[in-house]
Amino acid sequence: MKIIKYPKQSDYQALLTRPTQDIAVIEQRVAPILYRVKTEGDIALRDFALIFDKVHLESIEMPSTEIEKAASLLSDDLKQAIHQAYKNIHKFHEAQKSTPEKIETMAGVTCWRKTVGIDKVGVYIPGGTAPLFSTVLMLGIPAQIAGCREIVLCTPSNHPAILYAASLCGITKVYRIGGAQAIAAMAYGTETVPQVYKIFGPGNQYVTAAKMLVNKEGIAIDMPAGPSEVAVYADDSANPAFVAADLLSQAEHGVDSQVLLVSTSEKIIEAVNEELTKQLAVLPRADFASKALENSQAILVENQEIALALLNDYAAEHLILSIENAEEVSEKIYQAGSIFLGNYTPESAGDYASGTNHTLPTNGYARAYSGVSLDSFVKKITVQHITKEGIQNLGKTIIEMAEAESLDAHANAVKIRM
Numbered sequence: 055m056k057i058i059k060y061p062k063q064s065d066y067q068a069l070l071t072r073p074t075q076d077i078a079v080i081e082q083r084v085a086p087i088l089y090r091v092k093t094e095g096d097i098a099l100r101d102f103a104l105i106f107d108k109v110h111l112e113s114i115e116m117p118s119t120e121i122e123k124a125a126s127l128l129s130d131d132l133k134q135a136i137h138q139a140y141k142n143i144h145k146f147h148e149a150q151k152s153t154p155e156k157i158e159t160m161a162g163v164t165c166w167r168k169t170v171g172i173d174k175v176g177v178y179i180p181g182g183t184a185p186l187f188s189t190v191l192m193l194g195i196p197a198q199i200a201g202c203r204e205i206v207l208c209t210p211s212n213h214p215a216i217l218y219a220a221s222l223c224g225i226t227k228v229y230r231i232g233g234a235q236a237i238a239a240m241a242y243g244t245e246t247v248p249q250v251y252k253i254f255g256p257g258n259q260y261v262t263a264a265k266m267l268v269n270k271e272g273i274a275i276d277m278p279a280g281p282s283e284v285a286v287y288a289d290d291s292a293n294p295a296f297v298a299a300d301l302l303s304q305a306e307h308g309v310d311s312q313v314l315l316v317s318t319s320e321k322i323i324e325a326v327n328e329e330l331t332k333q334l335a336v337l338p339r340a341d342f343a344s345k346a347l348e349n350s351q352a353i354l355v356e357n358q359e360i361a362l363a364l365l366n367d368y369a370a371e372h373l374i375l376s377i378e379n380a381e382e383v384s385e386k387i388y389q390a391g392s393i394f395l396g397n398y399t400p401e402s403a404g405d406y407a408s409g410t411n412h413t414l415p416t417n418g419y420a421r422a423y424s425g426v427s428l429d430s431f432v433k434k435i436t437v438q439h440i441t442k443e444g445i446q447n448l449g450k451t452i453i454e455m456a457e458a459e460s461l462d463a464h465a466n467a468v469k470i471r472m
């Protein structure tokens with residue numbers, strides 16, 4: 055990994071640039087795909103499956119027999135692991151439920167919010183280069199807890215673990231389509247794929263661009279969750295082998311992933327670089343990881359203040375603090391998708407099974423977006439009830455304001471009750 059020593063503040067922006075392709079170029083590729091699915095429906099889905107995924111789709115919907123037989127195709131160890139992950143993710147997300155509180159703002163005036171699951175949601179499960187069945191749990195579990203009535207799942211993969219995890223989450227509508235065309239199918243609906251109100255899930259740059267384009271047409275999305283990234287802040291207490299393993303764990307996702315190492319210790323940076331070379335040599339996905347490392351750098355800084363300024367500016371999807379007093383220092387982080395503390399908290403724990411959600415904002419979107427949680431799958435509807443006494447208490451205020459806005463009918467709706 056390239057080492058940058060003591061950069062000037064004016065260089066930060068260039069240093070922290072993601073290796074994304076020009077968004078306009080991706081959108082130009084994706085927009086015609088969306089249009090064809092919108093206008094031609096299933097025919098376009100079959101064509102794109104052949105062009106991009108090299109599959110001739112007998113059936114766009116996964117037959118229920120395939121879903122039923124998935125369990126028999128997995129080892130008992132894998133099923134047990136999926137169940138353990140399910141339990142932990144469920145526990146963490148179930149705890150996010152809130153009890154609505156009724157607030158009496160004035161005597162006789164009561165307001166509250168009721169929480170309801172979004173009725174129809176679509177989840178995208180990446181499957182281009184790896185069958186990310188863990189993502190089924192990350193999206194299916196909160197959707198199930200939220201009480202979403204219809205959950206549609208699209209994925210270009212037919213891996214049985216995806217189907218098994220879908221069954222665990224009560225998902226029965228699975229469609230074997232990927233990429234921008236899958237996002238279009240869920241956004242507009244086709245003869246086979248139902249239209250949904252909100253689309254969730256990570257994916258490559260085409261998937262992310264498609265989500266952002268359909269969002270402009272009024273379909274809600276969770277957030278832009280594109281190519282994976284991790285930043286590690288390491289000091290002399292870090293274990294270079296652990297740090298290298300964490301960097302590679304995200305670099306192996308794809309050629310457009312990016313990892314970042316920030317440290318005040320040149321010794322650690324050099325040791326991590328040596329470890330990277332060793333570990334890369336035996337990594338099956340070394341082709342992806344080494345390309346991602348070309349987009350990545352290790353930055354040597356003078357002190358912790360500069361390290362934190364850089365890390366907050368970068369707003370990494372995942373931030374690992376492999377430093378002394380990690381929890382205390384984490385209080386100073388205000389821009390990151392998810393934070394991992396200490397030497398024994400690998401980022402992979404959050405990817406699979408500790409309980410937190412792995413669908414997180416990338417590409418700096420952590421500056422303004424949170425990762426997926428139970429909240430992402432619900433809407434909060436406000437409710438109010440005013441008694442006869444309450445309208446006497448509040449009426450004068452409303453009338454005064456409505457008349458000042460020259461909206462006499464508004465004022466009248468109150469006067470008539472007083």
Ligand SMILES: NC(=O)c1ccc[n+]([C@@H]2O[C@H](COP(=O)([O-])OP(=O)(O)OC[C@H]3O[C@@H](n4cnc5c(N)ncnc54)[C@H](O)[C@@H]3O)[C@@H](O)[C@H]2O)c1
Nearest residue numbers: 106180181182183210232233256257258281282307413414
């Ligand atoms: N941010 C997160 O929370 C998060 C979580 C998991 C995974 N990820 C990321 O998801 C991504 C998964 O990517 P993937 O590619 O393996 O799977 P994917 O399912 O996202 O994309 C595969 C699809 O891309 C389409 N495609 C491929 N080449 C194309 C082209 N030239 N033009 C148009 N469409 C094309 C195909 O239809 C294919 O089905 C990785 O970048 C990974 O880092 C992010």
Ligand SMILES: N[C@H](CO)Cc1c[nH]c[nH+]1
Nearest residue numbers: 186188189282283405412
């Ligand atoms: N690291 C990915 C999120 O960026 C999630 C994932 C799924 N499987 C393995 N990793």
Ligand SMILES: [Zn+2]
Nearest residue numbers: 282303304405
């Ligand atoms: Zn990962």
